[in-house]
Amino acid sequence: MGSVLPSFQWLSLFFLIISVNVCAFKIPRLGTWQRSTKERDPEISSSLHLSDDDLKTFYYTQRLDHFNYRPDSYHTFQQRYMVNFKYWGGAKSSAPIFAFFGAEGPVDEDAKYIGFLRDNAPQFNALIVFIEHRYYGKSIPFGSSEEAMRNASTRGYFNSAQAIADYAAVLLHIKKTLSAQNSPIIVIGGSYGGMLASWFRLKYPHIALGALASSAPILYFNGIAPQAGYYYIVTKDFKETSESCYQTIRKSWSEIDRVAKKPNGLSILSKRFKTCDKLNKSFDLKDYLDSLYTDAAQYNYPSEHPVKIVCGAIDAAAKKTDILGQIFEGVVAYKQHRSCYDMNEYNHPTESFLGWRWQVNVIWSY
Secondary structure (H helix, E strand, C coil), X not given: CCCCCCHHHHHHHHHHHHHHHCCCCCCCCCCCCCCCHHHXXXXXXXXXXCCHHHCEEEEEEEEXXXXXXXXXXXXXXXXXXXXXXXCCCCHHHCCCEEEEECCCCCCHHHHHHCHHHXXXXXXXCCEEEEECCCCCCCCCHHHCHHHHCCCHHHHCCCCHHHHHHHHHHHHHHHHHHCCCCCCCEXXXXXXXXXXXXXXXXXXCCCCCCEEEEECCCCCCCCCCCCCCCHHHHHHHHHHHHCHHHHHHHHHHHHHHHHXXXXXXXXXXXXXXXXXXXXXXXXXXXXXXXXXXXXXXXXCCCCCCCHHHHHHHHHXXXXXXXXXXXXXXXXXXXXXXXXXXXXXXXXXXXXXXXXXXXXXXXXXXXX
């Protein structure tokens, strides 16, 4: 093999790049689901058994600020990345590099369970790289998560522009270290990671030959998207699954408020929904249900059909209970029978939850 990929491989690589719109590898993103990857999608865990021995972990001394020249801009932190050399054809053959962009969480699970790179790497003799997003996992500036998130000054370096500049630095470092200057790079990501991959290709076209973005809401921002946004899609999912289910959920919001206004309304709602703690306001219940519905829609895998599960239970209860009873049946179907239901289940302050909440505020304020 010469200094460039054979023409048939370039053609295959081209089709791999443009397949972004039909690519369907499953990348659960941080929303509200707190279960492990194996629990999220059995198809992922049963079909992928990537040995830890195939992944080598490295740390790159990353610059804190890529865009300014203040003294603190030259501070550094250790950014984690993982490399799988198993399928790589080597620098002399100009074999490509598949780089997966970590998103709003530690890169460990992505590296173990994302099969798209491993499935395609043998065909292209590709090097596989996973890069962790700054402020997540083990790639934490300022020594600890507490220090990194302490105030607006330290959190100010926690944004997407800095993140893709990180990825550029790591990828250039890898190419230099491996003497792989002629190896084309394809960047890959899903959801927020897919947004990063797309933005990376736009901002650093000299580094990435192409980008694969799965389920990436690149332009899905208020004032830009043609629809009302994320909840438009969630509503569409439920409405297409069951019109009666959709109507019941729509009516339930005002019904919750109506009951809450009664003298003992919050106690009634707490009892009917078996809340672990007595409700202080109706918003807590509505916020919990909101999270449950968006959770079901966002992770609506064909193997599990959580939206169908919720709506099936709501519709089945129509003849034996009222609207609130139907909604509770949907909760039980999705969450299974429990002694009580924690209204703060979706708001527990994990590292990823706190980080993503900050990022959402930053990203959507652009």
